[in-house]
Amino acid sequence: MDFTFSEEQRMMAAAVRELLDDVCSPAAIRRAVEGREDLSADRWARYCELGLPGVLAPEAAAGLGLEATDFVLIAEECGRAAVPEPLVEHAGVAVPLLAELAGTPRAIEVLDGAASGVLRLGIGHPVNPFVLGGGGCDFVLLMADDEVHLLARSSIGVTVEPSVDASRRLARVEWAPASQTQVAGGVAALAAVERAFQRGALYAAAESLGLAQRMMELGVAYACERKQFGRQIGSYQGLKHHFASAQVKLEFARPVVYAAVTRAGDVDDRAAAAISHAKLAAVAAADACSRIAMQAHGAMGYSWEVDLHFYMKRAWALAGVWGDRSFHSRRVQQLLGSGRLPIGPDQTFVRTGD
Amino acid sequence: MTIALQYTAEQRAFRAEVRAWMEANVPADPLPTLEGAEGFAAHREWERTLAKGRWGMVTWPEAYGGRSCNLIEWLIFEEEYYRAAAPARVNQNGIFLLGPTLMEFGTPEQKARYLPKMASGEEIWAQAWSEPQAGSDLAAIRATAVRDGDDYVLRGHKIWSSRATFADWCFGMFRTEPGSEKHHGISFILVPLRHPGVRVRGIPQIHGEMGFAEIFFEDARVPVGHRLGGEGQGWHIAMATAGFERGLMLRSPARFQVTAQKLVELYRRLATSLDPALGAAVAQAWMDAEAYALNTYMTASRLMNGGTIGVEASLNKIFWSELDLAMHQAAMSMLGASAELLPHAPDAEDLGNWLEGWIFSLAGPIYAGTNEIQRNIIAERLLKLPRG
Numbered sequence: 001m002d003f004t005f006s007e008e009q010r011m012m013a014a015a016v017r018e019l020l021d022d023v024c025s026p027a028a029i030r031r032a033v034e035g036r037e038d039l040s041a042d043r044w045a046r047y048c049e050l051g052l053p054g055v056l057a058p059e060a061a062a063g064l065g066l067e068a069t070d071f072v073l074i075a076e077e078c079g080r081a082a083v084p085e086p087l088v089e090h091a092g093v094a095v096p097l098l099a100e101l102a103g104t105p106r107a108i109e110v111l112d113g114a115a116s117g118v119l120r121l122g123i124g125h126p127v128n129p130f131v132l133g134g135g136g137c138d139f140v141l142l143m144a145d146d147e148v149h150l151l152a153r154s155s156i157g158v159t160v161e162p163s164v165d166a167s168r169r170l171a172r173v174e175w176a177p178a179s180q181t182q183v184a185g186g187v188a189a190l191a192a193v194e195r196a197f198q199r200g201a202l203y204a205a206a207e208s209l210g211l212a213q214r215m216m217e218l219g220v221a222y223a224c225e226r227k228q229f230g231r232q233i234g235s236y237q238g239l240k241h242h243f244a245s246a247q248v249k250l251e252f253a254r255p256v257v258y259a260a261v262t263r264a265g266d267v268d269d270r271a272a273a274a275i276s277h278a279k280l281a282a283v284a285a286a287d288a289c290s291r292i293a294m295q296a297h298g299a300m301g302y303s304w305e306v307d308l309h310f311y312m313k314r315a316w317a318l319a320g321v322w323g324d325r326s327f328h329s330r331r332v333q334q335l336l337g338s339g340r341l342p343i344g345p346d347q348t349f350v351r352t353g354d
Numbered sequence: 355m356t357i358a359l360q361y362t363a364e365q366r367a368f369r370a371e372v373r374a375w376m377e378a379n380v381p382a383d384p385l386p387t388l389e390g391a392e393g394f395a396a397h398r399e400w401e402r403t404l405a406k407g408r409w410g411m412v413t414w415p416e417a418y419g420g421r422s423c424n425l426i427e428w429l430i431f432e433e434e435y436y437r438a439a440a441p442a443r444v445n446q447n448g449i450f451l452l453g454p455t456l457m458e459f460g461t462p463e464q465k466a467r468y469l470p471k472m473a474s475g476e477e478i479w480a481q482a483w484s485e486p487q488a489g490s491d492l493a494a495i496r497a498t499a500v501r502d503g504d505d506y507v508l509r510g511h512k513i514w515s516s517r518a519t520f521a522d523w524c525f526g527m528f529r530t531e532p533g534s535e536k537h538h539g540i541s542f543i544l545v546p547l548r549h550p551g552v553r554v555r556g557i558p559q560i561h562g563e564m565g566f567a568e569i570f571f572e573d574a575r576v577p578v579g580h581r582l583g584g585e586g587q588g589w590h591i592a593m594a595t596a597g598f599e600r601g602l603m604l605r606s607p608a609r610f611q612v613t614a615q616k617l618v619e620l621y622r623r624l625a626t627s628l629d630p631a632l633g634a635a636v637a638q639a640w641m642d643a644e645a646y647a648l649n650t651y652m653t654a655s656r657l658m659n660g661g662t663i664g665v666e667a668s669l670n671k672i673f674w675s676e677l678d679l680a681m682h683q684a685a686m687s688m689l690g691a692s693a694e695l696l697p698h699a700p701d702a703e704d705l706g707n708w709l710e711g712w713i714f715s716l717a718g719p720i721y722a723g724t725n726e727i728q729r730n731i732i733a734e735r736l737l738k739l740p741r742g
Contacts (some may be wrong), residue, residue: 003655240733255648345433345608
């Protein structure tokens, strides 16, 4: 029992932060969102240099061969920076799903390309009505009944759905399954799709933690700078106590997300409860941090000029995808209400098969 | 290497050992409330039983009646303790607060004198910090300790001392430097409660029992050797004690997980007649209790890897006190018209425990430093917002 990340994991996260501080600074995010400068290809190349697109792909497929827990701090850093590209879904969800299922030469070729970052891979999971990056991907993984299909961008119909977060390029896709597009089917495919859903929810939760942290930093910085009645507004308890309450939410969401990610891959009730809990807690923390950060900024916080809204909008979007609040809350309630989930102080770390 | 959230074979064996002992020794019927004389005596007896099994304070060295357990083993012990519905710890101010403080600041003689009797329940401790004019503003204390030869002569008035009505000793903060102000010139002194010049007067709590007391010091004499740490170091030592209080030790997660478990069971029993919103409240309570456990394991792991605990203690205190309140509030809502029944009411069955728990949970945001004070600490020391 050791609930700490390894030195290697922390170093990897630090390297990602350093890169993102450089290429995804608030000024860079602003330029991207305002469409003044398209550096997306340059940024993506930098992610590739660090091996990020293939972190969870096997080494045989030009990936780094790391495990689910190795990606959680990376996803958190991507959230903190509000990375404009769908890097987390590509590397954390789509690539590992394809890696699990790729058997045909075509699928293996796409996996190699996606792991190295040469190809961009999107995922259309039934829980999400739209595909992130749908218009900009080279390939998209799509699900129909118990089948997983891999389609080239050119073979799907795409309707752009503008998002409040302009860096999220959403699309509704229209497509038809065909035998040559299928990569897997049946029970094995369903289990893989469920694991993809777990990773989607977990890494959206991790991104939300990072966003919460960033918004807290922005709010505190402004409250230390802005003066009213001759004093820094952050010295007033009226603000302090809201900040502190949001910080409590954030601190207690972290271990929930980190513990839940160790259950990624277990398709059982314990994993379902832990992952839903993680998504709910992280989203609630981001919501609390965004509210106080905006309130501390006053009218500035409602303006386009302050960077806060970029992070806030990303947080709103992540709250809804990979299972929204109702989905996850109802799932926990059903597991508890049915008595199916073993609970109690000796059950927190039990894994099926222990 | 990564996060490893599995118990080792030794840890599993330790759990089994604790479980077996608890099954054999925990009284079948709950003890009377420890806030009354009869219950206090029964709980003291339970501490003796625990000590005989060397379970009084498992993290302490063998020499003081412990087992030198690490923090993970301590958490396992706590989980089994609450799982077995073992009695409340009547000496919690001693074992969880003063004990660790003595371990850090006491002389070898002081440790040998006080710790074994603390672990065995022979000496029950109360905290004598608050005064009528010094609550949240603790540094405003006025009680004095005037040096006279090898003694201190104590004068002053302490209040809201939990369990002091029946306890044997108290640990107090007194001004040893005349005319000193705020956190300067304070010393940390151990005082017997049944002692010439010490007068204890019980104060009935909201439920009517003498759960706390005021203590009057009227020229009470204690040897200088009763001082813990250096003269004038009292504030520094007290803040370390407060860290233990709010931090890891006082409220381990298992008690809240057991309450959450009972809440889920209560909900399942009554669900058909309840407002569905209560289902969401129950789920939230269970999740928060789990979050508290996970956070505690993460903190324990950090400490075992050489880390420290500081301001995090204030985050913990807010979280567990609000969680406890929310769980009992949900239970009271579910029980509807039966919620008001006292535990001994003929139709109360086990529901009265929720009422007692609800009343106790109301104290959570107040004791161990109000949650408003904790929020100030978080804002100023963790987030670095400017002082007001």
